[in-house]
Amino acid sequence: DQQVKQNSPSLSVQEGRISILNCDYTNSMFDYFLWYKKYPAEGPTFLISISSIKDKNEDGRFTVFLNKSAKHLSLHIVPSQPGDSAVYFCAVNYGQNFVFGPGTRLSVLP
């Protein structure tokens, strides 16, 4: 049973518009969430994280929102650029275990 879910396997967005990637989790004890980006033939790269004591964290064009009651987080990319085209993984750090979602492939169209 997946503890971290990313229900959209893929997403296409026009350049300059907002990309919203979603992630749901099942365990209310999870308290630290991360987003990674992965290009083909490379390892994942850390993007942004959020602790459960916050509901929003921003870093440049990337913002992560956390809704604890809904056990849902989302990554917003504004404005989207073609270089953002990659697979995005949501992950949880829980008790020194790391649980990753299956990923969402984002395509930003020029």
Add this chain to the structure above:
Amino acid sequence: DSGVTQTPKHLITATGQRVTLRCSPRSGDLSVYWYQQSLDQGLQFLIHYYNGEERAKGNILERFSAQQFPDLHSELNLSSLELGDSALYFCASSVENGSPTDTQYFGPGTRLTVL
């Protein structure tokens, strides 16, 4: 370039065989993590070592084992290989002992194909 190196880049072997994957962490990083990514799957956490000691185990099969050496490089040993073990194996390193705020830096991965 994350600073984490993994060798070999590709490995093709037969069922029943044993292989060793190697990972060198970033300079100064004490933690090493191993992950498996099967086709169209997310990353599955296998095991975490900190400064030579095992710290956490995830979904690691009994046929798999790992160790971290005094120079902090790590090896993942996969034995009695099955077709289903074909996957990308990633190593990541971080400075700390798996604290929530610790950032992991991933290597480029080793693609294992079992025929």
